[in-house]
Amino acid sequence: MIQKDKKFVPVMLMPFQEDGSIDYNTLDNLVDFYLEAGAGGLFANCLSSEMYQLSQEERLESVSFIVKKVNGRVPIVATGTFEDTIENQAEFVKAMYATGVDAVIVITGLLAKEDDSEETFRANVEKLLALTDDVPLGFYECPVPYKRVLSADFLGQLVKTGRIKYHKDTSLDINSVRAKIVATKDDESFGLYDAYMAHAVETLKAGSAGLSCIQGNYFPEMVVWLCDNFDNLEKKDEVDQVQQFLIDNMDVMHDTYPVSAKYVLQKRGIAIGTFSRTPSKLPDENAKKQLDILLEDYQVLSEKIGVLAS
Template sequence: MENSRKGFIPVMLTPFSGNGDIDYKALTELTEVYLKAGASGLFANCLSSEMFELTDEERLKVISHVIKVAGGTVPVVATGTFGGAISKQADFVKRVNDLGTEAVIIIGSLLAEEQESDQLFNERVLELFDQTADVPFGFYECPVPYKRTLNAVQLKQFVETGRVIYHKDTCLDLAQIKEKLAVTADYPEFGLYDAYMVHAVDSLKAGSAGVSCIQGNYFPELIVWLCDNYNDPQLEEEINRVQQFLISNMDVMHNVYPVVSKYFLQKRGLNISTFTRRDVGIFDNNVVKEIEGLYSNYNILRNELNISVF
């Protein structure tokens, strides 16, 4: 998770069978797709994984399975906080850490209510640190149950403890990201990963360690390509084209997600069901047509950029 590495950390999907059970065979294939595309790490048990719809035991089994498939080739991070007393959250954090994760991810909105102060939130974070020995942590500014973002002062305070090595940023504000990068620049073990592809190139140039976005659940190799080439002056035209492609299709990729991304992966040849445990909207013919168009346009783009698909 080091700052010197510009990489893509996919927010992993959880495949389900038609009856709603976790499809571990498809999870193996999906994990291999991310790895073959060049992902530099994996974020298992996140919002895209439908983590709130999984039981504790399912969460642990999914994380363990991903770690096993990755086989040490890349680090795996995974969410470990799901509300309740800090002692309860600390216990689950330790169970996640014992599986072999690189960092256990904290969901800020599950440590404090929306109306509660940053000071109280900070105190609970430090209390969680105290109750979890030397477990490495990360933060995810998850939009569910509400989005609590960290400011630069808070992030610096937590990184200075030596316990925080990862941050998935969803503030959608490049100026704030630059502030966070500035105050954590002296900590090479820490990496900030931006989720917002609209300013991904600028974020990478500003010093972010990489990106962690849902677009990688459609075409991970394109996100890897952007991380590899974002600063190449000879590819400026192509980089701008990729950036605009991501911006232009933002709404399409978010609508009825993650059903739509699973459908897209089906078209790529992955044996994955579109089943989801969450109510994300209606996957109707209009949505299908939009994804068909996205698939066609992406194939044109990747062929012109000479990007291989695995």
């Protein structure tokens, strides 16, 4: 499912109506927004989708909706493990795969407790693989409930099984990313996608399959542009400006996320509400002012690099 060209895979937002129910009309439009921006795949039912605030039925229903809407145009991955026994997690992995996704994502921090040993974690991973038949899988070092980072050697072993197609890296460590890329380089069907945009260009140059970051829920066109141009020597100055923009605005894009991303998309003309089932809220007018400045700065940058911004 992974192509050789660098791809941006959005961690999809979940739009809600004011009564808290999923807004499927807006979700339909949001899929179009990502694809028209040039996304090379979609990560559904993820932390940005408020997956922990969804019921099992909502998780399956929303992913099925996205799969039907996309209709094979790009690959789709979706989380399929939540806090439960390994046996029950395996059953839900199979149920998620039945929605038609290309691979089911496993949350590393849900396969062992934070104080469990690496040996316990690895044993539970092997058990999950054994219980999920031939379902293609991926890993996500999700920061909630805690972040368990895969070692390069273990990821390399797993990829050699032929079952592992995707890895979302949140190690925040470029040396760790490089080691994982080296350990998995022999399997062209596997792709590592980095979430940490402070070293986005370094990650792409190191050989990652692409990027999968929350910044793409503000400005997906910019992340696609970076994937397309990171090694273009004629555009080195513009690439450096984009990388610096990502570094300079790391905090403002994280502070009240995902509500902040929904707010910016509203300002960009996307009909999405800012309701969230998470505790994330826009706390005051100052936060909105900072996001307005972010959008203005992006619009200036987009003109410089030749990306059409609405």
